[in-house]
């Protein structure tokens with residue numbers, strides 16, 4: 240009985256969307272160019288316009304990102320657009336979006352996808368020739384960022400640009 244109520248408490252304290260909002264995606268087998276391990280990670284097909292996958296910096300967890308009707312993404316793009324004439328104007332808004340996402344179990348998202356789950360190196364060459372297993376992945380969220388005032392949102396973006404600079408291109 241006790242165990243059951245602990246589980247119930249646990250479930251009641253997880254926001255509903257984390258329980259229900261997932262999507263089935265496919266893993267694809269690739270060989271890491273650096274450590275030569277065979278690794279599997281999800282890739283989206285050609286019909287996934289406006290969607291991305293984010294991966295935690297430890298390379299273990301994957302989350303789906305919708306770019307269409309994404310308030311945070313629109314905000315970042317507008318912010319960069321207003322930097323007309325400055326170098327940062329050409330930064331990749333998707334990379335900034337990854338940095339701004341809510342952390343998952345204290346883990347941040349990598350700005351490049353995919354990274355090898357074994358050696359953590361960024362994979363420059365990969366393919367979707369060898370589809371393997373299915374994986375359920377949840378959606379990334381930006382609740383922390385969206386909770387900021389306009390002034391603090393701008394401050395946060397300036398801070399990211401200052402810290403990450405050339406990695407954002």
Ligand SMILES: [Zn+2]
Nearest residue numbers: 271274355358
């Ligand atoms: Zn590797």
